[in-house]
Amino acid sequence: MKxxxxxxxxxxxxxxxxxxxxxxxxxxxxxxxxxxxxxGDYGYAEIAARLKRHEQPEWCSKKLEELLAAPTGDMxxxxxxxxxAYLDQGQLSDSARQSLRRVWKTYMPYRGDTENHxxxxxxxxxxxxxxxxxxxxxxxxxxxTSQANMEEARQWIESWVKLTTTRGQGEYDSPHYMxxxxxxxxxxxxWAKDPVMKxxxxxxxxxxxxxxxxENLDGLFVGAHARIYxxxxxxxxxxxxxxxxxxxxxxxxPLKLPANYVLYYLLASAFxxxxxxxxxxxxxxxPYTHYERKRTRNRWRFYDDLHGPVYKTTxxxxxxxxxxxxxxxxxPIQEHSWDxxxxxxxxxGIQNTFFFNHPYSxxxxxxxxxxxxxDGAIEGIIKSKKTYDSPDKILGGSAYEKIVQDQxxxxxxxxxxxxxxxxxxxxxxxKDLKEITEDRSGWIFMRGGDSTYIACRPLxxxxxxxxxxxxxxxxxxxxxxxxxxxxxxNEFSSLAAFGAAIKALSLEFETSPTPRVKFRSLxxxxxxxxxxxxxxxxxxxxxxxxxxxxxxxxxxxxxxSESLTMTYGSMKRTLDFKHLTITD
Amino acid sequence: xxxxxALWLLSLPVAAQSTLAVCASNSKDYVVGAxxxxxxxxxxxNGHWRHVGFNQPFIVALDYDPADPSTLYLAAGNGLFxxxxxxxxxxQLTGSDVTELRDVSVDPTDPKTIYFAYSHGIxxxxxxxxxxxxxxxxxxxxxxxxxxxxxxxSKRIVIGGEExxxxxxxxxxxxxxxxxxxxxxxxxxxxxxxxxxxxxxxQGAGLFASHDCAKTFENSGRIGVGRDLYSISFxxxxxxxxxxGGWGPGVAIxxxxxxxxHERNHGLPRPDVWSVIFxxxxxxxxxxxxxxxxxxxxxxxxxxxxxxxxxGSVAWRMKFIP
Numbered sequence: 075m076k077x078x079x080x081x082x083x084x085x086x087x088x089x090x091x092x093x094x095x096x097x098x099x100x101x102x103x104x105x106x107x108x109x110x111x112x113x114g115d116y117g118y119a120e121i122a123a124r125l126k127r128h129e130q131p132e133w134c135s136k137k138l139e140e141l142l143a144a145p146t147g148d149m150x151x152x153x154x155x156x157x158x159a160y161l162d163q164g165q166l167s168d169s170a171r172q173s174l175r176r177v178w179k180t181y182m183p184y185r186g187d188t189e190n191h192x193x194x195x196x197x198x199x200x201x202x203x204x205x206x207x208x209x210x211x212x213x214x215x216x217x218x219t220s221q222a223n224m225e226e227a228r229q230w231i232e233s234w235v236k237l238t239t240t241r242g243q244g245e246y247d248s249p250h251y252m253x254x255x256x257x258x259x260x261x262x263x264x265w266a267k268d269p270v271m272k273x274x275x276x277x278x279x280x281x282x283x284x285x286x287x288x289e290n291l292d293g294l295f296v297g298a299h300a301r302i303y304x305x306x307x308x309x310x311x312x313x314x315x316x317x318x319x320x321x322x323x324x325x326x327x328p329l330k331l332p333a334n335y336v337l338y339y340l341l342a343s344a345f346x347x348x349x350x351x352x353x354x355x356x357x358x359x360x361p362y363t364h365y366e367r368k369r370t371r372n373r374w375r376f377y378d379d380l381h382g383p384v385y386k387t388t389x390x391x392x393x394x395x396x397x398x399x400x401x402x403x404x405x406p407i408q409e410h411s412w413d414x415x416x417x418x419x420x421x422x423g424i425q426n427t428f429f430f431n432h433p434y435s436x437x438x439x440x441x442x443x444x445x446x447x448x449d450g451a452i453e454g455i456i457k458s459k460k461t462y463d464s465p466d467k468i469l470g471g472s473a474y475e476k477i478v479q480d481q482x483x484x485x486x487x488x489x490x491x492x493x494x495x496x497x498x499x500x501x502x503x504x505k506d507l508k509e510i511t512e513d514r515s516g517w518i519f520m521r522g523g524d525s526t527y528i529a530c531r532p533l534x535x536x537x538x539x540x541x542x543x544x545x546x547x548x549x550x551x552x553x554x555x556x557x558x559x560x561x562x563x564n565e566f567s568s569l570a571a572f573g574a575a576i577k578a579l580s581l582e583f584e585t586s587p588t589p590r591v592k593f594r595s596l597x598x599x600x601x602x603x604x605x606x607x608x609x610x611x612x613x614x615x616x617x618x619x620x621x622x623x624x625x626x627x628x629x630x631x632x633x634x635s636e637s638l639t640m641t642y643g644s645m646k647r648t649l650d651f652k653h654l655t656i657t658d
Numbered sequence: 659x660x661x662x663x664a665l666w667l668l669s670l671p672v673a674a675q676s677t678l679a680v681c682a683s684n685s686k687d688y689v690v691g692a693x694x695x696x697x698x699x700x701x702x703x704n705g706h707w708r709h710v711g712f713n714q715p716f717i718v719a720l721d722y723d724p725a726d727p728s729t730l731y732l733a734a735g736n737g738l739f740x741x742x743x744x745x746x747x748x749x750q751l752t753g754s755d756v757t758e759l760r761d762v763s764v765d766p767t768d769p770k771t772i773y774f775a776y777s778h779g780i781x782x783x784x785x786x787x788x789x790x791x792x793x794x795x796x797x798x799x800x801x802x803x804x805x806x807x808x809x810x811x812s813k814r815i816v817i818g819g820e821e822x823x824x825x826x827x828x829x830x831x832x833x834x835x836x837x838x839x840x841x842x843x844x845x846x847x848x849x850x851x852x853x854x855x856x857x858x859x860x861q862g863a864g865l866f867a868s869h870d871c872a873k874t875f876e877n878s879g880r881i882g883v884g885r886d887l888y889s890i891s892f893x894x895x896x897x898x899x900x901x902x903g904g905w906g907p908g909v910a911i912x913x914x915x916x917x918x919x920h921e922r923n924h925g926l927p928r929p930d931v932w933s934v935i936f937x938x939x940x941x942x943x944x945x946x947x948x949x950x951x952x953x954x955x956x957x958x959x960x961x962x963x964x965x966x967x968x969x970g971s972v973a974w975r976m977k978f979i980p
Contacts, residue, residue, distance in 0.1 A: 146693040182712040182748070185736045187758060196754065215712065216736075217749030230754035374758075374777045375801045375820045375842075445758045445777050445801075447844070448861050448886050449905040449930065450949060 093324040096346045103332040118154030119334045125161035126341050135170035142173045148184040149191050152198035160265050182215040189244045190254040197258030200227035239636045239651045246368035249295040249315035253335025264342040277649050279345045287355035288364045288628045289388050293319025293326025296415045297388035297397025301408040311421035322347050323355045353642040354628040361391035365625035370404045376442050385621050387479040393525035393562040401477040406443040407459050409471030414560045416522030425504035430556050433496040434472035435463045465496045478609035483595035487555040487605040501547030519573040527572040531557040553585040675980045678702040681717040682973040699745045707967050710745035718974040719761045725769040727980045733759035751787030765807045775802035793830035804846040810853035816872045818843025823858050823875045837875025838866045847890040851897040859887035881919040893936040903931035909946050911960045922960030927951045935976040947973035
């Protein structure tokens with residue numbers, strides 16, 4: 075008990091000790107670029123930051139002309155250049171401004187093949203068409219008038235908002251790409267002249283932040299992700315979401331140099347979340363389970379429906395989180411389906427996460443989500459996603475993985491067809507897990523930081539392989555699985571006591587012919603799960619048909635509702651996208 | 659003498675006017691958002707390649723307006739483009755509702771009518787791109803890789819998608835399976851000499867041929883099974899000669915109308931070929947695009963090959979423009 079009191083004081087102290095204000099945090103992030111004085115420069119980002127600060131306009135003009143002489147980057151080029159146009163406000167030279175105008179005729183950005191690409195492309199096209207409202211088709215790379223470009227962009231942006239508020243985001247909860255959604259919406263909220271577009275964007279900013287708030291632990295974006303990069307997968311602090319957690323809520327620690335997505339967010343709306351979102355993001359006084367329904371990426375082939383549902387469960391408490399989706403190939407290449415992530419006072423450099431996966435590398439997966447021809451596709455992918463076709467990869471979902479979660483217990487089953495490339499499962503055992511104990515019962519017990527105990531029961535034999543400073547559990551069996559149970563360290567007197575409690579839980583399983591688990595969790599729930607069948611909790615099949623768009627103590631939204639209600643104590647706030655109203 | 663004059667007259671229009679246009683990507687070190695080496699549309703002018711129009715990574719097919727061959731139509735990631743003035747002046751003809759186009763086919767008897775295949779269906783315009791109609795609503799799976807208009811019967815449309823070859827006799831209102839059921843189609847072409855002869859290539863299942871005006875396609879069973887065939891070219895100067903391009907077979911030539919096939923890869927750096935085309939101006943000349951190695955040309959119907967420029971590129975499609 076004394077330990078628990080001490081911990082709560084420590085957390086309270088950390089949360090309140092000299093955390094700068096939102097404005098101070100924002101200023102520091104902008105100044106990191108505006109006042110950069112190291113070797114070289116940050117190109118467009120430095121220009122934009124200095125224009126925001128109304129500093130060194132001559133340098134900005136000269137540098138801008140230099141960069142515009144050879145534009146590159148497609149939709150990722152559009153966003154800095156759009157920001158510069160709006161931040162100019164009379165500071166740039168005529169010559170620089172003419173270059174800016176000319177390049178929208180001579181350079182054709184590729185629109186891309188993901189929703190984040192499209193949102194960047196169309197938000198920037200909308201704003202630049204608004205910027206030059208009377209420009210004719212001869213003035214634009216695509217041969218359309220400003221009016222036509224604006225209308226096309228408006229239609230896509232509105233359709234994306236509607237799809238997101240009815241069926242969830244397609245590139246959901248990405249610790250990296252969240253920035254690529256926030257940035258263009260921040261632009262529209264700040265710079266759109268049409269009050270309807272502006273209002274919708276301002277509401278959408280709240281919506282996107284609300285999507286993050288209950289799924290963060292100390293500012294780390296936890297739970298299942300549509301897309302994540304390896305460096306942030308193992309070191310949860312090390313990515314874009316960290317900057318936003320710090321900016322919005324003062325949580326965690328920002329990156330050494332803020333990601334340029336957060337910079338551009340600040341250069342436009344610099345939207346500060348309302349108080350209710352601050353409460354939701356920071357109050358971890360009681361454990362809770364948060365539910366979300368999201369959407370798969372466009373499935374061009376092999377499915378009857380363009381999008382399929384993603385069912386997310388995220389259990390969060392002060393000490394740790396357990397998050398998952400239902401498994402399957404929901405997104406190509408960078409899907410992350412489940413993990414346990416534990417609290418550490420300072421997550422910089424710490425690999426505070428634990429998970430398994432099947433290293434799925436499949437032409438069929440690529441052809442589902444991309445229009446690639448079959449040959450050369452995998453070699454094309456590994457140009458930028460290096461580990462995709464590697465047997466030791468720990469990133470990516472699998473068509474042969476199915477998951478069920480109840481609170482902080484989770485079962486992942488694998489049924490891998492014979493002949494599948496990489497017929498094994500990998501478990502990531504971080505360098506920062508302590509006291510890893512392989513019990514004779516088959517359970518593995520371990521401690522994450524000072525806060526969390528984790529038990530995991532691989533269903534098949536395994537070996538250990540080195541994985542950088544960490545290690546990888548390697549289990550080369552086609553029918554396989556793992557049972558995971560987490561608990562707060564302060565619930566037990568020791569890891570051994572935790573282990574004893576876990577071993578006392580009833581667990582039955584078989585792997586052949588089909589993986590199957592029956593497990594009574596630490597919280598008393600009977601989890602029955604057979605691969606390929608609907609899981610049962612306490613005898614009842616999970617009702618996926620009524621899974622909410624958002625559900626839990628803080629966020630509520632029904633599928634197709636176009637609204638989101640946030641609740642915290644007596645506070646309540648509803649975003650209604652049908653009527654574009656906010657009600658407190 | 660009269661025979662020589664007649665031959666000269668016969669060859670003059672083609673030889674004087676046909677230009678090879680290719681849509682190519684210089685994709686070796688490219689990922690989305692990175693600096694893009696010259697990519698897009700290239701015209702071969704007296705053996706030299708000239709890049710025309712915008713630098714774009716994903717232009718995968720092209721056709722031209724038969725009423726004005728200086729106007730090209732480009733199937734691109736961003737949508738369908740009209741590239742007028744010999745490819746120099748581009749206008750995007752589609753909006754946000756279509757993406758990642760795969761093929762384009764202009765009706766040779768009605769240039770206002772243009773079809774394109776894309777990631778989620780097939781669209782047609784009857785007014786040169788001012789308005790579009792979706793044609794895939796009744797298909798079980800909408801992904802479409804290939805589309806061709808029958809030059810002898812303009813209401814007959816032949817498409818290839820995820821589930822085989824489909825034919826429409828009413829301009830795309832209704833579809834009937836024509837063959838290769840269950841196989842991903844990669845390319846469809848109609849013989850320039852015999853309008854009722856068609857070929858379709860597949861992912862893994864080889865070549866399918868139709869001898870009944872695209873009513874039925876049967877597996878030829880002779881080439882490309884287990885590999886992927888990406889390209890078909892009928893030799894306009896020799897009705898019996900056909901070329902296929904694919905990964906593994908490289909370039910395969912038939913000299914007997916498709917009865918037998920011979921792989922002809924001597925001089926190619928690797929047998930992984932995206933596109934092939936016979937030159938209507940030179941009997942026996944054929945071009946091939948080799949994976950990230952650029953263009954190769956043969957003057958003896960594929961028996962020997964030599965480099966022909968666009969080093970490091972992939973030419974997804976080639977077309978001779980009158």
